Amino acid sequence: MRTETGLAMNAGVSLGALRKGAQAEIVALDETAATTTLDTGELERRLIEMGLVEGARIEILHEGFPRRDPIAVLVGDSTIALRRAEANAVMVRRLKD
Amino acid sequence: MPKDDGFPPRPAGPPRIALVGNPNCGKTALFNALTGARQKVANYAGVTVERKEGLFVSPGGTRVKVIDLPGTYSLRARSPDEEVTRDVVLGRRADEEVPEAIVCVVDATRLRLNLRLVLEMKKLGRPVILALNMMDEAESQGIAVDAAELSAALGMPVVPTVAIRKDGIQPLLDQIDRTLQVAKSEGLAPKTAPCGWSEPSARDLRDYHLEVETILAQAVGRPSRPHLATRKIDSVLLQPAAGLAILxxxxxxxxxxxxxxxxxxxxxxxxxxxxxxxxxxxxxxxxxxxxxxxxxxxxxxxxxxxxxxxxxxxxxxxxxxxxxxxxxxxxxxxxxxxxxxxxxxxxxxxxxxxxxxxxxxxxxxxxxxxxxxxxxxxxxxxxxxxxxxxxxxxxxxxxxxxxxxxxxxxxxxxxxxxxxxxxxxxxxxxxxxxxxxxTVLTGAREPLLMELPAYRLPRPRNVLLGLYERARAFLVRAGTTIFALMVVIWALASFPAAPEGATLPAIDYSIAGMIGHFLEPLLAPIGFNWEIAVALVPGMAAREVAVGVLGTVYALSDSGDAMRNSLAGLLAHSWSLPTALSFLTWYVFAPQCIATLSVVRRELNSYWWPTAMFFGLTSLAYGASFATFRVASALIGE
Known part of the structure; x- marks a missing residue:
């Protein structure tokens, strides 16, 4: 599969939309896709600091209650909890649902 | 006599090292292992961030001061705690000398997340020692970290530590001696060392991340795997229904x-x-x-x-x-x-x-x-x-x-x-x-973005040291602030003394009594008599004192439970049920605790919020008590 098609197919898939058990690879960070009151650039930096950066493999381990929010995500060797609102800023390529 | 350690900026006191690391990296356990009970907790001036300092004697015989800085993921400070960490290592705090060396503590099982901070610390241009903590867990998880390789890649000494084992910090102690020796022999003045740190942009952070990946590829033989037991426990404890029930x-x-x-x-x-x-x-x-x-x-x-x-x-x-x-x-x-x-x-x-x-x-x-x-x-x-x-x-x-x-x-x-x-x-x-x-505190919530650390068995030593510190802080407060307030309230309730041949209880003639009588018309609509009004005054210092004051006012001399029992009988006779319910309602909201208001002032560094809290809660208490008293009176038909 060529890269462009691959990206096009997955355009708009965000970490915030994934369900428990899903595995994916992070392809981009896009703050504008999330609702946040943080200053511009701040959410992106915080996500990177917690290991949510391009190329990282992730897996959704747990979902909160109610409305399956927040989510606990396995990133590398750590488990990070975040809300779906912020997870929307993380664009992913699905590996397994 | 203080001996000369050869540090130009502070020729007197002992050299100091600062512990820096991510939250949950075992930093506090390491601090406890280094200092034992020789530690003191105070506050940084102006902010209410805990300042933990301890003392130990290195194998080389040097007395070393060690500061435990608040855990952080980054030197880009996001909370008052993290600001302290940043300002201390950057030498921006006037009340804290720049540490001679920094011990960066990392959790060896989560190097990917932890090493980024280490790279930031390296930019500071000060001696940094990397403490590879929790090496025992890393080994049992099959993570092979090559300390020598890591040291070469990072350009700083790397020592494995197991903070919870007695001999687990010996390599760190030896390294601290060597690092301080080098700093001394070079006559390094930490304040003048060039600092290459500036707040990293998203791009810088990505570069740090790539650098970490390169280092990990070099120094870690087998990649770390997520903690399996933690995952299994979480599948129960974080299961929405069962998890909440267990909580x-x-x-x-x-x-x-x-x-x-x-x-x-x-x-x-x-x-x-x-x-x-x-x-x-x-x-x-x-x-x-x-x-x-x-x-x-x-x-x-x-x-x-x-x-x-x-x-x-x-x-x-x-x-x-x-x-x-x-x-x-x-x-x-x-x-x-x-x-x-x-x-x-x-x-x-x-x-x-x-x-x-x-x-x-x-x-x-x-x-x-x-x-x-x-x-x-x-x-x-x-x-x-x-x-x-x-x-x-x-x-x-x-x-x-x-x-x-x-x-x-x-x-x-x-x-x-x-x-x-x-x-x-x-x-x-x-x-x-x-x-x-x-209304006043609008804005979306702060992001959650929080690490779920691996489950660990709490160490009795750390728990006890924590409890000891709580008890000490509480007793110090009781012995200073509360002590002073109690003396003031005692004086208000005792002076002026009752005149000769007085028939009423002594408190009736005191300033507190006068305040009670003065407040009575204000409190009458909610069913309070002047005795309650008097009790509310010392209740400002500590709510439970109201019980003692009611006892005094109702002229009882006994103390403790005996008093409470007989006082209960006495109150049942002298108060109406609506008054009692109104009093209970008052105490649900009652803001009158000076200790609470003063800690709010300190924590938020504002007079506005404690004032708002006092008046807000008082009006709430008054309104709710008024409603309770009126409704109860109407129902009972009094």
Missing amino acids: LILLFLMFQAVFSWARLPMELIDGGLSAVKGAIDAGMADGPLKSLITDGIIGGVGSVVIFLPQILVLFLFIQILEDSGYMARAAFLLDKMMGGVGLHGRAFIPLLSSFACAVPGIMAARTIENRTDRIATIMIAPLMTCSARLPVYTLIIAAFIPQRQVLGGWVGLPGLVLFALYAAGILSGLLIAFILKR
Whole structure:
């Protein structure tokens, strides 16, 4: 599969939309896709600091209650909890649902 | 005599090292291992961030000061705690000398996340030692970290440590000696060392990340795997239904323990205080001094000290939940529901602590980074029924609520009323948070973005050191602030003295009595008599003192439980039921606790918020009591 098609197919898939058990690879960070009151650039930096950066493999381990929010995500060797609102800023390529 | 360590900026004191690391990297355990009980906790000036300092003697015989800086993921500070870490290592704090060396503590099982901070620290241009902590766990998980390789890649000494084992910190101690020796021989003046750190952009952070990946590829033989046991435990504890049920059961057990485990020590303290009071009563001539000692100091400070066992049991639970890694899970489980009223999941811990006492609860709100979230949490903390209100509740309930079984004989009426009082506090607190977050404290919530650390067995040593520190802080406060307040209130209640041949209790003639009489017309609409008004004045210092004052006002001389029992009978005769219910309602909201207001002032560094809290809660208490009194009067037909 060529890269462009691959990206096009997955355009708009965000970490915030994934369900428990899903595995994916992070392809981009896009703050504008999330609702946040943080200053511009701040959410992106915080996500990177917690290991949510391009190329990282992730897996959704747990979902909160109610409305399956927040989510606990396995990133590398750590488990990070975040809300779906912020997870929307993380664009992913699905590996397994 | 202080010996010369050869550091130009401070030729006197011993050299200092600072511990820096991510949260949950075992930094505090390492600090405890280095210093043992030789540590002191204070506050940084101007902010209420804990400053932990300790002392140890290195193998080379050097006395070394060690500072435990608040955990952080980055030097880009996001909370007051993280600002302190940044400012200390950058030498920006006037009240803290720049450390001669920095010990960067990393969790060897989570190097990917931890190493980025190390790269940032390297930019500071100061001697850095990397402590590869939790090496035992890394080994048992099959993670092969090559310390020599890591040291070469990072360009700094790397020592494996196991903070929880006796010999686990020897390599670190030796390295500290070597590093300080080098710093000394070079005559390095830390203040003038070039600092290459600047706030990293998203691009810089990505570069750091790539650098970490390169280093990991070089130095870690087998990649780390997620902690399997943790994952298995979480599949139960974070399961929405079962997880919440377990959390509720845990909380229930905790409250049971706070009351049942603490009972015996509290009775012992009560008995001890009564004995001392009795001895002084018998051995000292009547006079102002005796009254000051027995009524003011023993009666006043003692009534606060008696809550030490409850506070310690509560903190024992909190410390164990914290050290085991469960607290982050509780925040995870409750985040969405607390979000319904605009609170952060992390507000759970401060609010929980407030059931023991609002003061540590408000202090625990420091973990909430966002200021508006933090203010909202602090403002409703006094509505969580603190243990100081319990003596007041039990007194009034014993006097007015009949021992009857309700709900088909399952529940006693007194217990139900007590539960209703707690529930009223919680519900009104949530309601106020909801209103505050939609009016003055607007803005979306701070992101959660929180690590769920691997579960670990809490170490008794760390738990005990934590409890010791709590107890010390509480007793110091009781011996200073509360002591001073009690003396003032005792004076108000004792002077001017009753004239010769007075028929009324002495307090009637005192300033407190005058204040009571002055307040009476104001409080009459809510059913309070002047005796209650008098009790509210010293209740400002500590709520439970109101019980003692009511006893004094009703001219009883006994103390402790004996007094409470007879006082209950007396109150049942002299108060109407609507007055009693109104009084209970008042105490659900009652803001009159100076300690709470002063800690709010300190924590938020503002006079506005404590003032708003005082007037807001007073009007709320007044309104609710007024409604209770009127409705109850109408129902009873008085």
